[in-house]
Amino acid sequence: MSQRKKWKIQRALGMELPGLGKPGALEKRNYPPGQHGKARKPKVSQFGAQLREKQKLIFHYGIREEQLRRFVRKAKSLQPKNWIEALIGLLERRLDNVVFRLGFARSMAAARQLVSHGHVLVNGRRETIGSMVLPPGAVVQLSERANLLETTQAARRSPRLSLPSFLQFESAESMERGVLLSIPDSRHIPFEFNTNQVAEYYAKRGV
Secondary structure (H helix, E strand, C coil): CCHHHHHHHHHHHCCCCHHHCCCCCCCCCCCCCCCCCCCCCCCCCHHHHHHHHHHHHHHHHCCCHHHHHHHHHHHHHHCHHHHHHHHHHHHHCEHHHHHHHCCCCCCHHHHHHHHHCCCEEECCEEECCCCCECCCCCEEEECHHHHCCHHHHHHHHCCCCCCCCCEEECCCCCCCEEEECCCCCHHHCCCCCCHHHHHHHHHCCCC
16 A cells, blocks of 8 residues: 555544554645545534544554454454453454554554564464464564564664553563563554444444
8 A cells, every 4th residue: 555545544534543654644634635625524424433433443453344344253252241342452462463563563564564474473483474363471573584674673763653551572671572461452542543433333234
């Protein structure tokens, strides 16, 4: 996905999504794209509001609709009464997201590429599936080769987000190995998000 398209998506949603990488999408044009985007102030229907919240998840985490639906179904099996919190816990514990939140990559796409190319180790074992959900206690690190890449070094010098409370590095002196401390919830989502809208969206569709 080009940077121009990423910025267009963020302008349409009215906010920056850290998972798409480079900040600044709304600095010059903080209004929807299109010829009349600046003047247009459309009324958002209930469905439109629900759809927008769902799209935030899809674009930030870089997943497809069917992938999100699978996570919704799994979340409901884990925690039927409050499945939306379980859903966030699953999405935030995806390996590609953990790599991103540890600051090893500047975007979700870059993090997923590191994983798929075999540059990420979990508990000392090389993993190549970005969607795998990590359990608390998992230790994540880059391979020796990946540590030397200019892209990963640049990402670590200037991380896109601050380290969330559900992650920590093994020591303050070394930022080589990250540890998943606990299961995250909606408080850890790095953008404004309405959980009720997503819950209602999928409830109406019987997912």
